[in-house]
Amino acid sequence: MIGFGPISKLAKSGVLGMNSRNLDFIAAYNPRRFYPLVDDKVITKKLAIEAGVTVPELYGVIRYGGEMHLLEKIAEKHRSFVVKPANGSGGGGIMVFNGVAKTGLRRMNGQIMLWSDIRYHLNNMLSGMFSMGDGSDQVMIEERLVPHSAFSKLAFGGVPDVRVIVFRGIPVMAMLRLPTAESDGKANLHQGGIGAGIDLVTGVTTRGVQHNDSVDVHPDFETPVRDFQVPSWDEILELASRLGHHIGLGYVGVDIVICEHKGPTLLELNARPGIAIQTANLRGLRPLLVPIHKLPSVSEDVHERIEIAHANWNGESLERFxxxxxxxxxx
Structure with a gap:
């Protein structure tokens, strides 16, 4: 049961606060036994494949220091790849490489990272420095996704992604996250990336924010961030709905990259998605979540769940479902 009182002024205006998010939605709809399914990216990848969702190819996993040599073999074969902690969060520890040199690996900014520094960084990953838990971690080495060409003047030095909040298998809100020079090519809002609200029905961006301030153009390209049609929007919603329903968590953030070669591709899942998406959309989550909470059951058919999402976004009654x-x- 969702306990709505006492309701703050922000809640009355439709804004979902952290306490309500944690108690009314995460605690109520996300059984803790399912957390490892999204916290461990190796497990998430397997579940996504089972659900028929496209994921980046996994080149290898380093589980302990004695397997460091695997990275060199993978670098020789693929040259371009991403290294990330399996249980990381917020983009911490992630390294992107796009070339091999005698002394190390080439980063996206053209600088060479020495093998000694790489091994040191990997050891930090294995020790759990970038992980959500207190224990050791694993290092994933996976395919580097190439962003859709439509983002050539909207993403600086990195890969943009779409965050979709999915509640009971139904998408409720989405935003496009764009990397900037300030964010060092990462699509992280707290590091200076841009969040652009998206009309859930059309897939067109409505406004942009950076550091919670409204922005009309990308600071590095002076390209408008409003009125941008996100490619493959219908596929993105279907992917988010299918995976959100399959994973066993009622309230989840689904992060998707629109890859030039693979189309919409799952980046990761988040069992504790943040609430900044409301600022990007200039709209509160609460009025979108409550009608779905009140549904006694939700259809197994993904297309009907998308219909519900559209009706809910437009403020229509869900009784016809x-x-x-x-x-x-x-x-």
């Missing part, structure tokens, strides 16, 4: 004999929950 009730099965015969059902009525909306009253709490």
């Amino acid at each position: 009730l099965a015969p004999g059902e009525e909306m929950r009253r709490h």
Whole structure:
């Protein structure tokens, strides 16, 4: 049961606060036994493949220091790849390489990272320095995704992604995250990336924010961030809905990259998605979550869940989606 009182002024205006997010949605809809399914990116990748979702190819996993040599073999074969902690969060520890030199690996900014520094960084990953838990971690080495060409003047030095909040398998809100020079090519808002709100029905961006300030153009390209049609929007919603329903978590953030070669591709899942997406959309999550909470059941059909998402975004009643004999929950 969602406990709405006492309700703050922000809540009355529709904004979902951290306490309500944690108690009413994460604690109520995300059983803790399912957290490892999204916290461990290796497990997430396997589940995504089972659900028919496209993921970056996994080149290898380093589980302890004695397997460091695997990175050199992978570098010789693929040259371009991403190194990340399996249980990392917020982009911490992630390294992107796009070339091999005698002394080390070439980073996206053209600088060479020495093998000694790489090994030191990998050891920090294995020790759990960038992990959500307190224990050791694993290092994933996977395919570097090439962003869709439509982002050539909207993403600086990195790969943009789309964050979709999915509740009970139904997409409720989305934003496009764009890397900037300030964010060092990472699509992280807290590091200076741009968050652009997206109309959930059309897939067109509505506004942009950077450091919670409204922005009309990308600071590095002076390209408008409003009125941008996100490619493959219908596929993105379907991917997010299918995986959000499959994973067993009721409230989850689904991060998707639109790859030039593979189309919409799962980047990762988050069982504790942040609330900054409301600022990007200039719209509160609460009025979108409550009607879905009141549904007594949710369809197994992904296309019907997308229909519900569209109707909900437009503020329409969801009663037409009730099965015969059902009525909306009253709490």
